[in-house]
Each structure stands twice: as C-alpha cells, then as structure tokens.
Amino acid sequence: MPYKDIPEDNMIICPHCGQEVPHKNRCPNCGQYLPRREKKKWKIPKMTPTEIFLAILGSIMLMVGLVAF
Numbered sequence: 001m002p003y004k005d006i007p008e009d010n011m012i013i014c015p016h017c018g019q020e021v022p023h024k025n026r027c028p029n030c031g032q033y034l035p036r037r038e039k040k041k042w043k044i045p046k047m048t049p050t051e052i053f054l055a056i057l058g059s060i061m062l063m064v065g066l067v068a069f
C-alpha cells in the first residue's frame with residue numbers, strides 16, 4: 001500500500017466516500033475536496049460567566065489605569 005508510511009493521526013474519514021484516507025487537499029479515493037483539519041481549530045478556553053465578567057472587568061481596570069497615567 002502506498003500510504004503505509006503515513007502516521008495514523010494523519011488519517012481522516014472522508015465525508016464523501018466514508019473511507020479512511022490520508023489527510024490531503026483532496027480524497028485519493030473519490031477525488032472530493034476534504035474538509036480542513038479540526039485539530040488545528042482555535043480552541044477557546046471554557047469560561048464561566050463570572051470568569052468572563054472578571055476578565056472584562058480586569059481589562060477595563062487596566063485600560064482605566066493606563067488612561068489615568
């Protein structure tokens with residue numbers, strides 16, 4: 001098999017043909033364009049509303065502090 005040397009984490013399931021294929025621009029099995037890797041997606045840390053409020057409050061305080069100086 002030509003794809004033997006490709007590590008397993010580089011394999012994705014093609015949404016078009018359902019085959020496990022190496023992640024490339026296009027599926028080598030059906031030729032359809034493959035979706036971009038989910039892994040590289042920017043992860044937003046899960047924050048509670050209180051944490052978000054405190055973060056906003058903190059940045060406001062910092063801005064006020066910078067303006068005051």
Ligand SMILES: [Zn+2]
Pocket residue numbers: 014015016017018019021027028029030031032
């Ligand atoms: Zn395919």
